[in-house]
Amino acid sequence: MGQGRQEKVATSLEGAVSKEISASLAPVDAELERRYPGDPGTRQPVHTVYVPGDVFAAGTVRSWGDQALAALDEHAPDAASLAAVLGLSAGLAEPVHDRVRAKLEREPIEDLRVDFEDGYGNRPDAEEDEAAARAARLLAAAYRNGTATPYMGIRMKCMEAPVRDRGIRTLDIFLTGLMEAGGLPAGLVLTLPKVTYAEQVTAMVRLLEAFETARGLEPGRIGFEIQIETSQSILATDGTATVARMIQAAGGRATGLHYGTFDYSACLGVSAAYQAGDHPAADHAKAIMQVAAAGTGVRVSDGSTNVLPVGPTERVHDAWRLHYGLTRRALARAYYQGWDMHPGHLPTRYAAVFAFYREGLEQAAARLARYAARATGDVMDEPATAKALAGYLLRGLDCGALDIAEVARLTGLTRADLEGFASPRRADPTV
DSSP states (O other), X not given: OOXXXXXXXXXXXXXXXXXXXXXXXXXXXHXXXXXXXXXXXXXXXXXXEEEETTTOOTTXXXXXXXXXXXXXXXXXXXXXXXXXXXXXOHHHHHHHHHHHHHHHHHOSOSEEEEEOSTTTOOOOHHHHHHHHHHHHHHHHHHHHHTOOOSEEEEEOOOSSTTTHHHHHHHHHHHHHHHHHTTSOOTTEEEEEOSOOSHHHHHHHHHHHHHHHHHHTOOTTOOOEEEEEOSGGGTBOTTSSBHHHHHHHHTTTOEEEEEEOHHHHHHHTTOOGGGOXXXXXXXXXXXXXXXXXXXXXXXXXXXXXXXXXXXXXXXXXXXXXXXXXXXXXXXXXXXXXXXEEOSGGGHHHHHHHHHHHHHHTHHHHHHHHHHHHHTOOOSSOOOHHHHXXXXXXXXXXXXXXXXXHHHHHHHHOOOHHHHHHHHSHHHHOTXX
């Protein structure tokens, strides 16, 4: 009774009230849009590999993949042995092992940084000049011949006085070399290390602006990552979060925040034996980074472990278990990227990532399918949860943990549908 009755709608406020409120909040709307544009919707690599500038060569990526495959063949040659080392369930063992092998054969590195900082050290100027020019030539060639990783770039020296000029010159040589070789590649990534003050970020912005002007590039074309390695980069002397200031100082150029495990731990006086990604000091720093970056479009990357999987099988297995556990821990805390320092880390990086996405596939797909169909279930999800579910599936697809066919079968959704749920504002042409 009464279902077909049309309700009488009455209001008390004049239309001008809404207009006045909207006008008063227009500056806030603009500020929210500027400071919190949301995730860029692009692929985020699962790791970054650092290779010293004097070691990087045309065959580095393939060499890392081959070394990782050799380690897998020697220390965990089949699904059962890998599962025994890492504690994988019977249902995950085969698909994870098969996908790890396929990944190492097809795309062993997702993000590579030619290192001119700690991994390279201080060299004669002529030597670093030549290494920077060589890095540009090799990267340009890799993009031309299709052997480039999805993301590639360099880590320059920091903006501190003793090495500032050297870092600026190396970056200039590298970027100029790329321009001379045909232009800046789409996957170019630059890393600014040991950032302590927001003013150092501002200086990096000025440097990139000057280069863009000199080479006739579109303003804002070049972005960079900020490496968090000092206590001052987390907490300023007045008690505010310095890292939040750094993001704003970048003026939209910051693409990521990378946690430096060992420099940061040492800065706080953590003993060498306890410097690790799961130390409480590390958790605190990364939590601050995560909150500061939320909604800004800047992504957070975890650090690395310095325990290398080398030597006898027992020692390799111990190192693999440690790396696998740290990676799974980071993923559960929404740090979807980390550093890998050795080819032997690649098998467990991908094993951890693939297990993370595959073990949650069916539940995430079912929840998103119910949400999309507006069906009921044992969990009542909201748009924010649908966004997280879609993002989870997209990250799994991007790294190779999942296939679009199986995701489509379980959700009834296309990749475009997933992207619409993951970034609804970007999917709306009116925004």
